Amino acid sequence: MLPGSLGHWWRNKFSMRWQQTCLLACWLSLCAADSLFTCPSSCQCNSGSLEVDCSGLGLSSIPSDIPTNTRIFLFLNNKLSTLPGPVFSNLSALQRLDLSNNFLDQLPQNIFSDLGNLTELQLRNNSIRTLDKDLLQHMALLRQLDLSINGLAQIPSGIFDDLPALRLLSLRSNRLHSLDRVTFEPLVSLQQLQVGDNPWECDCNLREFKHWMEWFSYRGGKIDQLACTLPKELKGKDMRMVPMEMFNYCSQLEDENGSVVLDNSGPPCTKGSPTPSKSKSGPEPEVEPSVGCPQKQKYRPVSVRRAIGTVIIAGVVCGIVCIMMVVAAAYGCIYASLMAKYHRELKKRQPLMGDTEGEHEEQKQISSVA
Template sequence: MLPASAGHRWRSRFLMRWQEACLLGCWLSLCAAESFFACPSSCKCNSGNLEVDCSGLGLSSIPSDIPTNTRTFLFLNNKLSILPGAVFSNLSALQRLDLSNNFLDQLPQNIFSDLGNLTELQLRNNSIRALDKDLLQHTALLRQLDLSINGLAQIPSGIFDDLPALRSLSLRSNRLQSLDRVTFEPLTSLQHLQVGDNPWECDCNLRDFKHWMEWFSYRGGKIDQLACTLPKELKGKDMRMVPMEMFNYCSQLDDENSSTVLDNTGPPCTKGSPAPSKSKSGPETEVEPSVGCPQKQRYRPVSVRRAIGTVIIAGVVCGIVCIMMVVAAAYGCIYASLMAKYHRELKKRQPLMGDTEGEHEEQKQISSVA
């Protein structure tokens, strides 16, 4: 049997070896974590929040050695112009992607198909001119999307159908002239929408989107000013403030277009289709003028002038009524002040009149006694 001193010495050695083994294991785990999150050359990395920052380096391509567990990738202020289709295929854990201030002019259809955890996408200040309707098909968790300061002329219908969690959308400073409300109806969680600084044409093509904007504002959504560029009668005016009388002619145009389509049962014509040639043989017959291609109905400024005239007349009538009410109120005040002055003077004269009546009564009593 070992003595007590030897047993105590053995236990102390065992504890020291155990502590050394624990420290060695922690050091090895830290080295493995650092090697697992290897930072690309010339980029800045933060292993704590798994962020890779390659901004402002003048890079024309995305590094290929980005760690697979990266959650935030920043690539601002570079010279990126082309995105290969599989550049983000190994970054399935990515949550935030910022490609702002580059030279991107197009985006491949499946460029974001592997980013199922993406919640924020920044594409601000590029040269993107068109978007594929299936571009965001696999980013159902996306909450913030910035497409401002690009060259977008239209937003394809169905591009936002798979974004039920989107809360913030920016389309500022593009070349948009009209929008379709059907494109924005699937965005049930949208709270902030920016559409300013676009050449909006406030005609029938924007009427349905105006209704959607009013509904969006009614349910608490925030939207910046949608200032009209055309027609000139509405230039600079917010689309939401345009009276609905401006669009009364739209239903008439729809009826005319539908009737034109129903009546035109002949073969489809093109803009450059040649006129029918006359037959050389046989007697010349009078040919009825052909209907030809129906021209697109243009915006009718007459209706705009009528609507503006209606608003002006209503304003003039309201102004006249207000002036009459002010005049009546002033007359009432003057009349009340005059009557008050008259009553004050009447009260001052009543005691004098009372003394004269008393003297007449005393004289009557003296004469009756005599």
């Protein structure tokens, strides 16, 4: 066999072996992928989208054999009431988590700390009453968060500080009566906020959030109706439509409560600071007024109801004055008409009186001639 033919034969044989090796490696990788994505019992899985669906099975706990490369995990309409701390520790690839329509009443502080790739979190229709301020840490990619239909009475300040990518936030149908503006300012990417069906108290505690809502709407954000429950004068009205003049009393309230913050690290505030004396028998030390003690403010009405009552009383007084002016004007008109009629009748009688006097003069002249 010639050397050239021998080299060609070896090249063909090597290429055939290489193709066989590649095919074997691909087959083994597919088998390994199938073995890694093993679906939990009674759940439905999709190996293409790496989705695990355990919804509507009446489960009270999350299966422990969820594949580690799962991207979508659905656990709706079950009987889940508690979440153990490490239940999601091996699911770092998870992108969507739906735990809606369960019986969760409390969420551990670090329950979502390992879900750094999560973009959607659904906790709708549970019994969650409180949230820890560190609950949503390390979730910088989260875009949608649904906390509607729960029992939340307040949102802790700082809970949204690590969510720069959040676009949709739902807080509908809870027990919220006020919100803090500082809590929502870190949500720079927020596009839609749902806060309806809550017992909002439209008082001074909601004034700053009203400013934030106006700014949020100005930059193109969408927010549903925030209907007031209290006070009664504003019941049913949208907070955004309430004029800011209704909150002018808030500054007076802040003055009465002591808006000047003093340094609490020093000694307590006293009315005076005595000067130490050298001897006990000496005169009593003079008391100088303390600079740090604010004087007590005089009482000022700060109630919206009282302000509205003042307006009503002023309106009644003005109405009475107007009625008196109308009566006086009517009396003047009647008096003027009567006087005019009297003068007309008087003018009619004057010629008659003049004729009788003329006749008397003529008779006098005739008698004098005779």
